[in-house]
Amino acid sequence: MADQARARAESIGVSIPTEATVDLSKRPHIGETIIQAILFICGVLSIFTTVGIVWVLFQQAWLFFGDPEVSVLEFFTTFRWVPEIGLFGVWPLVTATFMTSLIGMLVAIPFGLAAAIYLSEYASDRVRSVVKPLLEILAGVPTVVYGYFALGFITPLLRNIFGINTVNIYNMASAGIAMGILILPLIASLSEDALSAVPQSLRNASFGLGATRLETAIRVVLPAAASGLVAAFIIGISRAVGETMIVALAAGAGPNLTANPFDSAETITGHIARISGGDISYGSIQYTSIFALGLLLFVITLGLNILSRRLVARFREVYE
Amino acid sequence: MSAESINPEERSVGVLPEGPAVKQNIARRQLIGQIWRGIFFFAIVFGLVALLTLILDVVNDSFGLIATQSEVDEQEITGGRELEDLSQAELVAILNENLSRRVLTRLNREQPLEERDAANLVEVIETEVLKTELVAVFPLWESLTQRAAIEERVTERFPRAELSWKAWVNWDFITTPMSSVAFNAGVRTAILGTLWVTMLTALIAIPVGIFAAIYLEEYADHRVWYNKIIQTNINNLAGVPSIIYGMLGLAIFVRVLEPFTSGAFFGVSSGGGATLNGRTILSAAFTMALLILPVIIITGQEAIRAVPNSLRQGSYGLGATKWQTVWNIVLPQAFPSILTGIILAVSRAVGETAPLILVGASTFIVTDPNGPFSKFTVLPIQIYTWTQQPEQEFKIIAAAAIVVLLIVMLFLNATAVLLRNYFRSKRVSV
Amino acid sequence: MTTYDIDSSNANAIEARDMSIYYGAFRAVNKVSLAIEKNKITAFIGPSGCGKSTVLRSFNRMNDLVPTARTEGEIVFRGKNLYAPDVDPVEVRRRIGMVFQKANPFPKSIYENIAYGPRINGWRGTKAEMDELVERSLRGAALWDDVKDKLQQSGLSLSGGQQQRLCIARALATQPEVILMDEPCSALDPISTLKIEELMFELRQRYTIIIVTHNMQQASRASDYTAFFLMNSERAGELVEYGTTEQIFHNPKDERTEQYISGRFG
Numbered sequence A: 001m002a003d004q005a006r007a008r009a010e011s012i013g014v015s016i017p018t019e020a021t022v023d024l025s026k027r028p029h030i031g032e033t034i035i036q037a038i039l040f041i042c043g044v045l046s047i048f049t050t051v052g053i054v055w056v057l058f059q060q061a062w063l064f065f066g067d068p069e070v071s072v073l074e075f076f077t078t079f080r081w082v083p084e085i086g087l088f089g090v091w092p093l094v095t096a097t098f099m100t101s102l103i104g105m106l107v108a109i110p111f112g113l114a115a116a117i118y119l120s121e122y123a124s125d126r127v128r129s130v131v132k133p134l135l136e137i138l139a140g141v142p143t144v145v146y147g148y149f150a151l152g153f154i155t156p157l158l159r160n161i162f163g164i165n166t167v168n169i170y171n172m173a174s175a176g177i178a179m180g181i182l183i184l185p186l187i188a189s190l191s192e193d194a195l196s197a198v199p200q201s202l203r204n205a206s207f208g209l210g211a212t213r214l215e216t217a218i219r220v221v222l223p224a225a226a227s228g229l230v231a232a233f234i235i236g237i238s239r240a241v242g243e244t245m246i247v248a249l250a251a252g253a254g255p256n257l258t259a260n261p262f263d264s265a266e267t268i269t270g271h272i273a274r275i276s277g278g279d280i281s282y283g284s285i286q287y288t289s290i291f292a293l294g295l296l297l298f299v300i301t302l303g304l305n306i307l308s309r310r311l312v313a314r315f316r317e318v319y320e
Numbered sequence B: 001m002s003a004e005s006i007n008p009e010e011r012s013v014g015v016l017p018e019g020p021a022v023k024q025n026i027a028r029r030q031l032i033g034q035i036w037r038g039i040f041f042f043a044i045v046f047g048l049v050a051l052l053t054l055i056l057d058v059v060n061d062s063f064g065l066i067a068t069q070s071e072v073d074e075q076e077i078t079g080g081r082e083l084e085d086l087s088q089a090e091l092v093a094i095l096n097e098n099l100s101r102r103v104l105t106r107l108n109r110e111q112p113l114e115e116r117d118a119a120n121l122v123e124v125i126e127t128e129v130l131k132t133e134l135v136a137v138f139p140l141w142e143s144l145t146q147r148a149a150i151e152e153r154v155t156e157r158f159p160r161a162e163l164s165w166k167a168w169v170n171w172d173f174i175t176t177p178m179s180s181v182a183f184n185a186g187v188r189t190a191i192l193g194t195l196w197v198t199m200l201t202a203l204i205a206i207p208v209g210i211f212a213a214i215y216l217e218e219y220a221d222h223r224v225w226y227n228k229i230i231q232t233n234i235n236n237l238a239g240v241p242s243i244i245y246g247m248l249g250l251a252i253f254v255r256v257l258e259p260f261t262s263g264a265f266f267g268v269s270s271g272g273g274a275t276l277n278g279r280t281i282l283s284a285a286f287t288m289a290l291l292i293l294p295v296i297i298i299t300g301q302e303a304i305r306a307v308p309n310s311l312r313q314g315s316y317g318l319g320a321t322k323w324q325t326v327w328n329i330v331l332p333q334a335f336p337s338i339l340t341g342i343i344l345a346v347s348r349a350v351g352e353t354a355p356l357i358l359v360g361a362s363t364f365i366v367t368d369p370n371g372p373f374s375k376f377t378v379l380p381i382q383i384y385t386w387t388q389q390p391e392q393e394f395k396i397i398a399a400a401a402i403v404v405l406l407i408v409m410l411f412l413n414a415t416a417v418l419l420r421n422y423f424r425s426k427r428v429s430v
Numbered sequence C: 001m002t003t004y005d006i007d008s009s010n011a012n013a014i015e016a017r018d019m020s021i022y023y024g025a026f027r028a029v030n031k032v033s034l035a036i037e038k039n040k041i042t043a044f045i046g047p048s049g050c051g052k053s054t055v056l057r058s059f060n061r062m063n064d065l066v067p068t069a070r071t072e073g074e075i076v077f078r079g080k081n082l083y084a085p086d087v088d089p090v091e092v093r094r095r096i097g098m099v100f101q102k103a104n105p106f107p108k109s110i111y112e113n114i115a116y117g118p119r120i121n122g123w124r125g126t127k128a129e130m131d132e133l134v135e136r137s138l139r140g141a142a143l144w145d146d147v148k149d150k151l152q153q154s155g156l157s158l159s160g161g162q163q164q165r166l167c168i169a170r171a172l173a174t175q176p177e178v179i180l181m182d183e184p185c186s187a188l189d190p191i192s193t194l195k196i197e198e199l200m201f202e203l204r205q206r207y208t209i210i211i212v213t214h215n216m217q218q219a220s221r222a223s224d225y226t227a228f229f230l231m232n233s234e235r236a237g238e239l240v241e242y243g244t245t246e247q248i249f250h251n252p253k254d255e256r257t258e259q260y261i262s263g264r265f266g
């Protein structure tokens, strides 16, 4: 029987392996191994990036703090940053960074959150499908364009409203507002994700008790999405702290310890950009100082990002 | 609630509104709801108005009236005719008549006058003989609505000035190189720089990014510690500010790897400088590649994760190896989404400025970049330096450059959408 | 809705008249008419997809929340058509509460879960009164003894059956007249199911209950009236037979009802 079948199969050009030709034992696949190794290397490359960043920042910052002219104590406890005469107190840069980010978040969080609530709780699918891509365009505009916009539109607007004498040509308010507009879509989109992740059944329960849409949104959906929302805000803050071009163009050149948002003051990133854009010689204290600032910036943003991801993870735990 | 369903022994606890109070209560709540709905909607309007204002502001600045003034009257040297109507020989004659020997020698050394075409000669006459100068610029809106006032002001301050319309974004602007005179400046060098940097960046980042995404999704066992580290690390890298990548690029690619990135190692001299210089397109591309890698990897991972497992099992069931399955089944299926992520990342690279300030894009450069070891500038850097200038006309060409940049990005994104739709339509639906 | 027909001689709590419900162009329910008797438990039975939930949701206008949904016909509650243009669904839902298939407590404390409904509906009273309202609602749902020591714990920390009773307690707190339950026991173990059924019997004295169930035993042992739904040839749900549970289960008039009940169908 079997022989007959085999003969027939062979006669139509199909060869059926005999027992001897079938070998199920494990064979090394050289090609597969090489490919896997290549893929692995590509994955590991990102580790080198991080190691590179950390190494560069620490090494140069080490040189900076190792200089007899500076000390870590001076860096964190004095209030003037004038590299030309060897004053390296980081606070004016930090407060300016804080101020521009704060103004940015004052614009981005209320507007971004409100937009997210509208999109997730009120908007029809059609409105959503139009508005979301438009907001994405807003987020995709290069930051240098926002810098131009801050300097060429927002600043004149502020000067018209508050008076030329009150508002400096370069000021933190203008940069902060532009930053807020830049970050608004990011917050809106992340917040909308968090709100949409709240199960529909909770909304139904609330409606079923006679709640209005607003009551449901504010008293059920928002609290349920709280950690996801906070995570979105923190990502926004981290973006604001690291944002460079807007502040470099609109906030002013020159560290300035001030609480007046209409004053000009240089942020950490703005200072790094200005110093490195000029002619600095490698190895000079100015050169190493920007790496010390970079390290500070890196630590702050990394901390914020890790915090944000923790919160998102907790948020997921509740609903999955 | 009506009396009948209240158990008489039970004391009522608090009061829920009843009767007319219910209507009031609900009317109030609904009104508050409507008001807040309006407020939420306003936030969206605010965002869209901001986008519109931004675009209008840029457009407003890149078109409008300009006032130019010449030291010498055009009619005087041409005998009452228009420069544009003169023949090449006549133009050469005018130059020979009006310029000093020294200037003529210099011009002839650059390119003999007789060999130049009419357009070029007109330009030379304008700058060297007439010394035409830009004295005032007006944005579009003002030009349209306050023409009379503008004319009055210009004739008062610059009696010999001429008022004319100018579209700052034009073919000349795109094709002429940088110049220290705003009126003559163009973005040719910057566009070429942007193209070079972006292409090299894409060339480096795309394969590495996709491979890393494949590794993490298809090969890596996420319970193993080093894979966990890789994943966390990539997520963290995505949040590192771009300027820090610039510092990495400056310290590593520009300085440590200078022999390579300057081209000296390969026997290429970089951009005419006598000393080694790592501030090249290659350094910029490596920096940008590292910057956009996390974006490509993360979006790639999401795309691969979205491919249904049943497809993989189908392939394995036919005896395919892992790589065969990935290459023939998973990747084609995930491709449209991967592509979207790539374009997103690449357009980020096109618009990114801060890292290139550190890596050392040149702010003034007139020669076209001719390879990975050239010095370079890019559009965003050009916009940045022009915006920083105090003179109004530089702000205006910054706006024109922004228009060009936005068009480039729009073009990129439109391509992405088209390609994605094309591949989606070709893909077998699951 | 200003004046109610408080006529206690009318023994019907709520009545559907020629209700047809559409999702977009699809007619999910076709001309259903039935009157639900006050202080009784009415069960909706029928094969999956025949529109039981859809009809149930139309009783407190939860269908309004589905953008594509549209209704024809009337739901009469206290002499008023709930779908009349001047009726606010928000008030309807306060009067006609709902318990869902899957327990859905808010991610708040047990106490806050109960207090939520009264608070949004403009309840006024002291803290002590709210405490009492919470206790009474929890007692009403036979949950008080289980949770009296952990009122501040999250509602999500309870077991599935307790969560469902919490949802019932939550519905009781707004003092509704009718309670709609859509397969409230389908995710519960037999013991919890039994508890909820006992609870329904108690609640019946003060509330009118409509329950959707796939469980024939449950329908037969826990309800006073039964309505049997079935899809017609266009897949639209129709009411086939409606009567006392006793009659439907022991003496069905319609052949299809008999087939379904005896398990020879769907």
Ligand SMILES: Nc1ncnc2c1ncn2[C@@H]1O[C@H](COP(=O)(O)OP(=O)(O)OP(=O)(O)O)[C@@H](O)[C@H]1O
Pocket: C023, C028, C047, C048, C049, C050, C051, C052, C053, C054, C055, C066, C068
């Ligand atoms: N939101 C909706 N959008 C569109 N169609 C819907 C929607 N909800 C239900 N349907 C359709 O209406 C019909 C009736 O659905 P319904 O949920 O009322 O059935 P059911 O009897 O409750 O079924 P089950 O016993 O499975 O819960 C079904 O064909 C369903 O597909």
Ligand SMILES: [Mg+2]
Pocket: C052, C053, C054, C182, C212
């Ligand atoms: Mg159902």
